[in-house]
Amino acid sequence: MSHFDLGRRRVMQAVGAGLLLPGLAPAVIASVKDRPQLTDGVQSGDLQGDRAMIWSRSDRPAKMVVEWDTRSVFSNPRRFVSPLADSRTDFTARVELTGLPVDQAIFYRVHFEEAQTGIASEPWFGHLRSVPQQRRDIRFVWSGDTVGQGFGINPDIGGMRIYEAMRLRLPDFFIHSGDTIYADGPVPAQLTTEGGRIWRNITTEAKSKVAETLDEYRGNYRYNLLDENVRRFNAEVPQIWQWDDHEVINNWSSSKQLDERYQTRDINTLVGRARQAWLEYSPMRRQSADGGGRIYRKLSYGPLLDVFVLDMRSYRGPNDDNLGAEKPFLGREQLDWLKRGLKASQAQWKVVAADMPIGLGVPDGEVSPGVARWEAIANGDPGPAQGRELEIAELLGFLHEHKVRNHLWLTADVHYCAAHH
Incomplete structure (x- = not known):
């Protein structure tokens, strides 16, 4: 068994048990009940060069302390x-690790030190593999749509086992292609499937109704972190997050009409609260652009792979018939950024992580009787590109003109698995 395997086992045993190992005594010794608690585990994300982001959450005001080493014995x-x-951040914290050696197993441990007393929590452990500098095989997984349609954490089947299945693939990283929560999808105590099976859920107050307040949006993320499979996965697999619609409400745009479940009637108010919660709970490196709220970004993963992460929500115009002159979807600034980045990329593969499909018609009711409203880019018209399609036509024409090869688009959103060529 390799050193890496031994370290992996040691780290995950500690994560599962929440153990305080010898040599890791906190700054101030206290009983467990007096210490800050890390019930939500740890996450890593947005690996770039010699850097990686580490995320965790305390239950009280405290500073997060992260230590890393190339050996599990630290x-x-x-x-x-x-x-x-x-x-102000729901007690979430992140730090950026720097100086990571190239393409090595990195073990990290996290604890919080209480602001007033210096009392320290027990540590949580995680690990990642740093970005390669030379060509080597890269394995990653991607998915989306977590806790949708009322199907939450079912203790009868062992919770969200898909995360364990992905973890066992030993991926270098995970792309979460949006719908990281279903803020508009309450989780009942039980529901009946199409086959008549009873599905039981763990429930919380935050998941008992649609999210409207900032704390309700935050509570949706805390719900997912109740699942042991998710916490174990988060501690082992670096992540790249993007958002889609259900972080706010289904199919949201500036034209969204809120239904009777909502007391808050302004969609922009909900978007602001949802964005804040998403930024607090994602292991993303914060960017200064757009007031610190920009989501689209590029992550390089060695000479074989660049990942371009899109934001197909923040800059779009209203969902409508999607016909006529160009209508914003990516928006001019993001579109030009993507064109420049893809043209300049020296990576053999350019993965574009899109939170919506670019060629599939996704309906969103009707603008008026007989006139479809469209949620995504395609408008169902077999003729020349119109509306939102014009941005994608411009992009694809640019890539063809400049002979940009090997760009692969990934998405989630539409709840089925397929490959389109």
């Missing part, structure tokens, strides 16, 4: 400390 740990995590 014989030479490097230490990083976050700013104070408090109620």
